[in-house]
Amino acid sequence: MSTDFSDQRLSYEKGELDASALPELPLPLLQHWVAEAIEQGAPEPYAMSLATCGSDGQPGVRIVLMREITEAGVVFYTNYDSAKGQDIADNPQAEVLFFWHEMQRQVRIRGKVAKVAAAKTDAYFHKRPRDSQLAAWVSEPQSGEVASREVMEANFAELLERFPEGTDIPTPEFWGGYELVATEIEFWQGRANRMHDRIVYTKQADGAWSTSRLLP
Incomplete structure (x- = not known):
């Protein structure tokens, strides 16, 4: 049994991404987009899909909650012994995806994951219910x-x-925070006729960020 969705269509016409108005650094733009998602009442605006791949070569993806935007990337918390924790231990390269349907926007962040300091984990753990x-x-x-x-x-x-x-x-010893330190961040704004705006920031060897426009 199959279900055909090929006739389903949605035109994206809620915004544009003007390359001439972009900030020099990508993370302030991420902060701005998350703030706008919160203001517009997007459900779970800080939810992101986390993709990892361990030593078995099998990708895994799941939703986690972003808990902080830092100067270097984004922070989330989880069980270190989980499947994603094991993947990260084997292969620290990962990617996260934010998608805000109401704003017809998404952001992809690629980089390397590392544990945050134990003191940071403790502080967050004791803020939780x-x-x-x-x-x-x-x-x-x-x-x-x-x-x-x-x-x-x-x-x-x-x-x-x-x-x-x-x-x-x-705080459990097996539980704590990770920071994904970004090396590439792509901002996607849906546009009419599938002519979407895609701007990618790429971190250079000297620490500076370059930007380029991608075809939709």
Whole structure:
């Protein structure tokens, strides 16, 4: 059984990407686009698809939440023992994709991933809701098999008893932040007739950024 979507069409006519008005650096433009997505009420405007590829050569992609835009790239947090953590340990090259349907925009960021400092991870972990902190402890190893949801919920209940309200929940050693340090960032603005605007920033050996326009 197959389903044919070839007749489905959407014309992209909500904006343009003027190369003459671009900032010298790409990350301020990313900050601006994320801010606009938040202002326009885009759902989960900081959600991004993270693509990794481990030693087995099999690509993997999943949604993670970007938690910071730094001077070098973007930061996200996860279980170090997860499938993506194992991929990153084997091959730190990765790419993330933001897509804001309401604005007909996407951004691709390519670069190398490295763990953030433990102090940074601790600071973020303790900003999370307590239930999210406890859930991090339940998900070990993340993506590992579990007999049933009841087992997960029993583990969560046990952690609630171990760490009652008012007690500090320690940061798991197997959980923390990663920073994707960007070497290439592509900004895509949908345009009518599939004549989309695509501008890519590429980091040079001396640290400067160059820009070029790509065919749609």
